[in-house]
Amino acid sequence: xxxxxxxxxxxxxxxxxxxxxxxxxxxxxxxxxxxxxxxxxxxxxxxxxxxxxxxxxxxxxxxxxx
Numbered sequence: 528x529x530x531x532x533x534x535x536x537x538x539x540x541x542x543x544x545x546x547x548x549x550x551x552x553x554x555x556x557x558x559x560x561x562x563x564x565x566x567x568x569x570x571x572x573x574x575x576x577x578x579x580x581x582x583x584x585x586x587x588x589x590x591x592x593x
Contacts, residue, residue, distance in 0.1 A: 528577070528593070529593065530590050531588070531589055531591070532587065532588060532589070533582065534589075538586055538587070542554060542585050543587075545585075546565055553584060553585050554585065555585040556584070566583070569584055570583035570588060570590075573590060580592045
């Protein structure tokens with residue numbers, strides 16, 4: 528299992544700008560809830576799932592099974 532940044536540098540730059548503007552909260556979600564603080568609870572749960580492989584909600588991170 529490995530978690531890495533999206534390979535698309537433009538996506539990473541835009542998401543990081545959004546995170547900075549929202550104080551670390553996911554820029555893809557409107558409310559500022561603790562579970563939306565990056566790395567969000569949804570993706571932490573997906574990281575814990577051994578069968579999950581894919582991107583987080585905002586496409587900043589990617590979890591691979593290998």
